[in-house]
Amino acid sequence: MRLGESVYEPGIHLQYAYFPTTAIVSLHYVTESGASAETAGVGNEGVVGVSLFMGGDTTSSSAVVQTAGHAYRLERSVLLQEFHRTGLLQRLLLRYTQALMTQMAQTAVCNRHHAVEQQLCRWLLLTIDRCPSRELVMTQELVASMLGVRRESVTEAAAKLQHAGYIRYRRGHIAVLDRQGLEMLACECYAVVKKEMGRLLSDVQYR
Numbered sequence: 001m002r003l004g005e006s007v008y009e010p011g012i013h014l015q016y017a018y019f020p021t022t023a024i025v026s027l028h029y030v031t032e033s034g035a036s037a038e039t040a041g042v043g044n045e046g047v048v049g050v051s052l053f054m055g056g057d058t059t060s061s062s063a064v065v066q067t068a069g070h071a072y073r074l075e076r077s078v079l080l081q082e083f084h085r086t087g088l089l090q091r092l093l094l095r096y097t098q099a100l101m102t103q104m105a106q107t108a109v110c111n112r113h114h115a116v117e118q119q120l121c122r123w124l125l126l127t128i129d130r131c132p133s134r135e136l137v138m139t140q141e142l143v144a145s146m147l148g149v150r151r152e153s154v155t156e157a158a159a160k161l162q163h164a165g166y167i168r169y170r171r172g173h174i175a176v177l178d179r180q181g182l183e184m185l186a187c188e189c190y191a192v193v194k195k196e197m198g199r200l201l202s203d204v205q206y207r
Contacts, residue, residue: 007063017049022069037148043130110189121186
């Protein structure tokens with residue numbers, strides 16, 4: 001899955017579900033004016049295409065590859081056949097969907113009530129949780145698009161984090177140097193999402 005690749009667009013009938021392994025996919029909404037904001041990210045903890053088993057064939061949002069990597073692709077018919085057996089896969093997918101809803105709700109709250117610096121910390125922490133490396137190939141323009149803020153706001157926030165020694169930014173690469181520092185600066189939204197994801201996906205009965 002290449003950086004910037006479109007996985008699906010609004011109104012298009014979904015034919016596949018994607019299970020990222022090393023890639024990260026951004027779910028975001030684009031307004032009529034062209035402005036956009038991320039509603040959630042999906043990495044190796046989840047699946048892209050929950051509409052397939054939640055009763056809809058289409059979605060109003062877009063899905064774009066945020067971090068290049070790999071994923072498994074499963075045809076719609078195969079996914080639904082296994083889902084309707086009401087076994088482990090169904091339980092995992094429903095639990096994950098609840099966790100995804102939590103992430104979306106917390107993102108909305110964070111974007112409305114917390115400073116750009118806190119939003120950036122939350123976003124960086126969630127991203128490196130899904131990556132094998134702590135260095136991200138990511139421009140400030142792309143981060144601004146994800147957060148739904150001006151690029152200048154991201155530039156200012158990133159400069160503060162770099163000055164504090166928490167990150168290093170150069171030519172489209174962001175390296176996290178001090179994870180604990182980011183966690184201290186981040187709002188409660190990161191911890192809420194992380195805790196709920198762990199709670200929902202850790203106690204599924206494997207039988």
